[in-house]
Amino acid sequence: MDILPILSTLRRHKITAFLVIIEIALTCAIICNAVFIINQRIDRMNMQSGVDEHRLVYIELADIGASKDEKARTLEDLAALRQISGVEQVASINEIPFGNSSSNSGIKLDLKQRLSTLNATMYSGENLVKAMGTQLIEGRDLLPDEYMDFDQVVRAAAAKDAKQIPHVVVITQTMAQRLWPGQSALGKQLYISEYPLTVVGVVRELVRPSIWDDSAKSYSMIMPMREADGRYAILTRTPGDRERVLAAALAKLKEINPRRVVLKKVTLDDLRHDFFQNDRAMAGLLVGVCVALLIVTALGIVGLGSFWVAQRRRQIGVRRALGATRRNILNYFQTENFLLATIGIALGMLMAYGINLLLMVHYELPRMPAIYFPVGAVLLWIIGQLAVLGPALRAAAVPPVVATRSV
Amino acid sequence: MFSYYLDLALRSLGRNKMLTALMVLAIALGIGASMTTLTVLHVLSGDPLPGTSGTLFYPQLEPRDMDGFEPGMEPPRQITWIDGMNLLKAKRGDRQALMTGGAVPVQPAQSGMDPFYSDARYTSSDFFSMFQVPFLYGRGWSAADDDNKARVVVISRTLNDKLFGGKDSTGQTLRLKEGAFRVIGVLDTWRPNPHFYDVNMGNYSNAEDIFVPLTTSRDMRFDHNGSTDCWGTGGGDDDHAETQPCVWLQFWVQLDSAAKVAAYKEYLEHYSQEQKALGRFERPVNVRLPGLMEWLDINKVVPGDVKLQTWLALGFLVVCLVNTVGLMLAKFLRRTGELGVRRALGASKREVFTQLLIESGVIGLAGGVGGLLLAFLGLWLVRLQPSSYASLAHLDLSMLVMTFLLAVGASLLAGLLPAWRACQVAPALQLKSQ
Numbered sequence: 127m128d129i130l131p132i133l134s135t136l137r138r139h140k141i142t143a144f145l146v147i148i149e150i151a152l153t154c155a156i157i158c159n160a161v162f163i164i165n166q167r168i169d170r171m172n173m174q175s176g177v178d179e180h181r182l183v184y185i186e187l188a189d190i191g192a193s194k195d196e197k198a199r200t201l202e203d204l205a206a207l208r209q210i211s212g213v214e215q216v217a218s219i220n221e222i223p224f225g226n227s228s229s230n231s232g233i234k235l236d237l238k239q240r241l242s243t244l245n246a247t248m249y250s251g252e253n254l255v256k257a258m259g260t261q262l263i264e265g266r267d268l269l270p271d272e273y274m275d276f277d278q279v280v281r282a283a284a285a286k287d288a289k290q291i292p293h294v295v296v297i298t299q300t301m302a303q304r305l306w307p308g309q310s311a312l313g314k315q316l317y318i319s320e321y322p323l324t325v326v327g328v329v330r331e332l333v334r335p336s337i338w339d340d341s342a343k344s345y346s347m348i349m350p351m352r353e354a355d356g357r358y359a360i361l362t363r364t365p366g367d368r369e370r371v372l373a374a375a376l377a378k379l380k381e382i383n384p385r386r387v388v389l390k391k392v393t394l395d396d397l398r399h400d401f402f403q404n405d406r407a408m409a410g411l412l413v414g415v416c417v418a419l420l421i422v423t424a425l426g427i428v429g430l431g432s433f434w435v436a437q438r439r440r441q442i443g444v445r446r447a448l449g450a451t452r453r454n455i456l457n458y459f460q461t462e463n464f465l466l467a468t469i470g471i472a473l474g475m476l477m478a479y480g481i482n483l484l485l486m487v488h489y490e491l492p493r494m495p496a497i498y499f500p501v502g503a504v505l506l507w508i509i510g511q512l513a514v515l516g517p518a519l520r521a522a523a524v525p526p527v528v529a530t531r532s533v
Numbered sequence: 534m535f536s537y538y539l540d541l542a543l544r545s546l547g548r549n550k551m552l553t554a555l556m557v558l559a560i561a562l563g564i565g566a567s568m569t570t571l572t573v574l575h576v577l578s579g580d581p582l583p584g585t586s587g588t589l590f591y592p593q594l595e596p597r598d599m600d601g602f603e604p605g606m607e608p609p610r611q612i613t614w615i616d617g618m619n620l621l622k623a624k625r626g627d628r629q630a631l632m633t634g635g636a637v638p639v640q641p642a643q644s645g646m647d648p649f650y651s652d653a654r655y656t657s658s659d660f661f662s663m664f665q666v667p668f669l670y671g672r673g674w675s676a677a678d679d680d681n682k683a684r685v686v687v688i689s690r691t692l693n694d695k696l697f698g699g700k701d702s703t704g705q706t707l708r709l710k711e712g713a714f715r716v717i718g719v720l721d722t723w724r725p726n727p728h729f730y731d732v733n734m735g736n737y738s739n740a741e742d743i744f745v746p747l748t749t750s751r752d753m754r755f756d757h758n759g760s761t762d763c764w765g766t767g768g769g770d771d772d773h774a775e776t777q778p779c780v781w782l783q784f785w786v787q788l789d790s791a792a793k794v795a796a797y798k799e800y801l802e803h804y805s806q807e808q809k810a811l812g813r814f815e816r817p818v819n820v821r822l823p824g825l826m827e828w829l830d831i832n833k834v835v836p837g838d839v840k841l842q843t844w845l846a847l848g849f850l851v852v853c854l855v856n857t858v859g860l861m862l863a864k865f866l867r868r869t870g871e872l873g874v875r876r877a878l879g880a881s882k883r884e885v886f887t888q889l890l891i892e893s894g895v896i897g898l899a900g901g902v903g904g905l906l907l908a909f910l911g912l913w914l915v916r917l918q919p920s921s922y923a924s925l926a927h928l929d930l931s932m933l934v935m936t937f938l939l940a941v942g943a944s945l946l947a948g949l950l951p952a953w954r955a956c957q958v959a960p961a962l963q964l965k966s967q
Contacts, residue, residue: 426856433863
């Protein structure tokens with residue numbers, strides 16, 4: 127296919143050609159970035175939590191009046207929950223992944239450090255590792271005699287009584303690698319406030335209850351502290367047991383003490399669903415905009431293509447009369463569109479890169495991987511070719527006799 | 534002349550329905566998407582208290598120890614109990630209120646209604662007058678009630694409807710946790726947007742259902758919700774929150790003139806120096822006094838996603854406009870013959886230009902109507918979303934007018950280049966080739 131005649135024709139239609147190029151460029155730039163953001167959101171929604179989500183349920187209760195002996199009642203609650211059929215493990219805990227409420231602390235590796243090395247969340251509750259189905263990959267779980275009551279620890283901290291404060295901790299793999307890159311974390315020491323803690327175990331993953339910064343999402347510690355705050359994690363035997371166990375657990379808990387209010391009763395799957403609802407909405411909206419953009423662009427190409435074909439009927443007739451085949455005419459318009467699309471795509475890539483830079487500065491987005499550029503290019507080439515096919519076929523159908531007629 | 538041009542425009546648009554529909558659709562889609570996101574942005578970045586927001590300020594002090602200190606750090610975004618009480622008692626502003634959020638168990642007197650937890654605000658007495666909270670029945674409490682830890686409560690209209698069937702409930706008793714509280718006021722519908730006075734509790738959440746004096750809430754040991762930041766040995770011990778090295782309260786002050794603002798800032802510096810001399814503050818004096826709107830900016834209350842969506846929609850509008858420019862160009866240039874005849878018969882370039890612009894204006898108007906319908910659809914979709922601000926997404930009159938201005942303006946802009954190009958036609962040449 128000879129490109130030179132096409133170029134010389136395009137030169138006589140500068141404005142129209144320019145508009146098509148700009149439209150394709152803008153569409154390409156926006157779609158590359160939108161698809162990138164969509165993928166980011168999907169990755170976020172697929173975030174590993176480190177707990178056995180399909181078998182885990184969570185209940186949160188609060189007292190109506192002043193409560194008397196919370197510790198004794200917690201033991202009673204736990205014993206009752208364990209008896210429900212289909213329940214494998216239970217724990218009274220302080221926070222749950224995707225629960226949006228967390229207690230966090232700065233971590234230091236050296237007491238002389240002025241700034242914390244990182245900030246991590248503190249999970250606590252006896253039997254938490256088993257009840258959440260978290261996978262231990264190094265070292266051991268916390269031992270029963272290492273646990274202390276949370277309220278006593280708080281009192282000890284206020285009185286600076288180091289003996290009554292935990293001295294062992296289990297941390298996540300991500301946190302271990304961040305603190306001691308390339309080494310085993312077992313036996314290493316970290317500090318919360320002025321108190322040293324020895325790492326005795328490492329879990330594969332345990333995501334924080336609330337995530338402000340995706341890079342710090344897995345900085346979690348499990349402390350040997352007993353909780354009596356009416357928050358229960360229940361691991362069921364199979365996912366199918368969840369609904370029944372949840373209902374039975376609530377009935378049991380109400381029976382033990384009717385003077386409390388249920389604040390939350392959810393499966394972990396539901397918690398995850400709610401946690402990412404904004405990401406899901408954003409991804410959906412972006413998909414909608416991408417589709418609309420492609421439709422508008424395609425319709426624009428159809429419209430302009432039709433106009434060009436109508437304008438050049440005479441010219442096409444002359445070419446046909448001079449021996450050009452239908453296929454020649456078809457190819458002519460397809461090549462023309464391909465040329466315009468290519469220039470538009472090249473321009474669009476530059477714009478996509480620029481927009482990505484802006485988003486990196488203003489919305490803390492990472493750099494767009496290079497793979498988006500060829501994918502975006504192919505997509506727009508296909509859209510362009512599909513859109514021009516109709517007008518091009520109509521052009522190919524122009525009979526040679528048109529050349530002999532005056533308009 | 535205008536009506537003649539309008540008639541010409543309608544005829545011309547009717548001649549090529551497909552192309553016209555394409556143009557109107559492109560404008561409508563662009564306008565619809567832009568108006569949907571702009572409306573959400575407009576609603577979310579609005580002024581929660583128009584008229585008074587300029588006189589409300591949020592003092593920030595630096596009470597932390599030297600651990601982790603770096604010069605130029607922003608002071609904490611909340612305040613300690615001791616500093617809050619000192620500033621409150623000093624009464625250096627025209628009005629001031631110290632507050633925090635929480636949740637309290639409500640025990641309805643009616644049989645058959647289960648106890649439930651309600652969001653609550655624990656605050657000092659100026660809250661209602663300073664934030665111009667509307668009352669349906671009764672009123673707020675007095676400074677004396679604050680001092681006496683009075684068992685009084687102000688409830689929202691929603692809670693009043695739920696518990697007392699919407700009747701005037703002032704004087705009635707409401708059981709909160711283990712205490713009997715006297716209802717002294719019922720608020721009228723009140724939902725400041727954003728929830729500016731405590732951005733820890735959700736930026737666009739509803740106002741609380743229960744308001745009790747801050748002192749009473751401590752006396753009753755009501756649970757505190759929201760963010761608590763501690764340093765040193767602080768943390769965990771809610772029973773002694775008053776003396777803990779933790780920030781967990783919000784303090785607002787009303788200052789009616791610029792001179793008072795300057796004086797207040799000076800007072801805060803003086804106060805910090807005093808506390809430093811006493812040994813309570815360790816870091817260099819670092820006070821800030823942002824106004825309400827500035828405070829919302831600092832806290833980035835408008836979600837980043839919403840801004841991103843707005844940019845996206847505007848980008849989409851630009852693509853739609855470029856598309857429309859191309860289509861109009863095609864349409865106008867196809868009519869060079871007709872335009873040549875008009876020019877030859879004595880129409881000036883200017884008149885032809887006006888005629889074509891009116892045509893693009895008509896397209897813009899039609900696109901505006903379509904865009905409005907799409908915006909209603911878009912906002913309806915936004916309202917289906919689970920976000921806390923979703924229910925706020927409604928088109929108001931100013932946005933309605935803006936839709937049409939944007940649509941017509943955008944299509945006139947899109948029509949400029951094609952119309953100008955079409956005017957350049959030399960009438961003689963056109964007539965000859967016919």
